[in-house]
Amino acid sequence: MIEQKEKVRRGCLVYALVVVSVLFLVVLAGGLVGLKYFKHMLEDYTSTIHSPVPVVALSSAELKALQTRIRDFRVALGGGHTAQPLELSDREINGLIAANPELDAVKGKLFITIDNGHIRGKISAPLEQLNLAVFKGRHLNGDVEFDLSFANGTLRLSPRSITVRGRPIPAVYQETISRQNLARDLNSNAEAAEVLQHLDKVYVDGDKVVLVPSIGSK
Secondary structure (H helix, E strand, O other), X not given: OHHHHHHHHHHHHHHHHHHHHHHHHHHHHHHHHHHHHHHHHHHHHOXXXXXXXXXXXXXXXXXXXXXXXXXXXXXXXXXXOOOOOXXXXXXXXXXXXXXXXHHOOOOOOEEEEEEOOEEEEEEEEEXXXXXXXXXXXXXXXXXXXXXXXXXXXXXXXXXXXXEEXXXXXXXXXXXXXXXXXXXXXXXXXXXXXXXXOOEEEEEEEOOEEEEEEOOOOO
């Protein structure tokens, strides 16, 4: 009887060791796959060098006229007056990024183009700013296609797809970066947030971003 119990215990021990060994191999294999993806991303898609994107410098007259349009739009919204939709071109948006100190976080790192209803552009950003701290000290320099959305007074501009030297970055990292909102600094800007709260929708039409006021905004 005692011998039988010892055999049962030894059998259980062997079974436990087998399970632990299998789990270890699974974890090890997963770690090796993760390391492979990491090295692939590190070596083929990132750089130690920041590659500045184009910067649009509006003339003083252009910038003043643009700021006046935006101010008048904001005042009309805040006063509850009827306001026509505000349309902004890619040149105007890039010019605002270059001229607004409160957008320094994306200045020289983000450049957009708007064409045929699509927002595309270039990005050169530290990967830790894109929630990939494991690549601290490395930059992502690539071409981007963006998704623009607006809901509950919050604007969202997220990288839908990113290519580096013509090749899409690995999906596991693309998914992480796609969750980032490159318009977060705009949402936290007091003046911009005030305008956003009075908008019904924001969308891309042709080569413009269109801001549509809510009816009876105040």
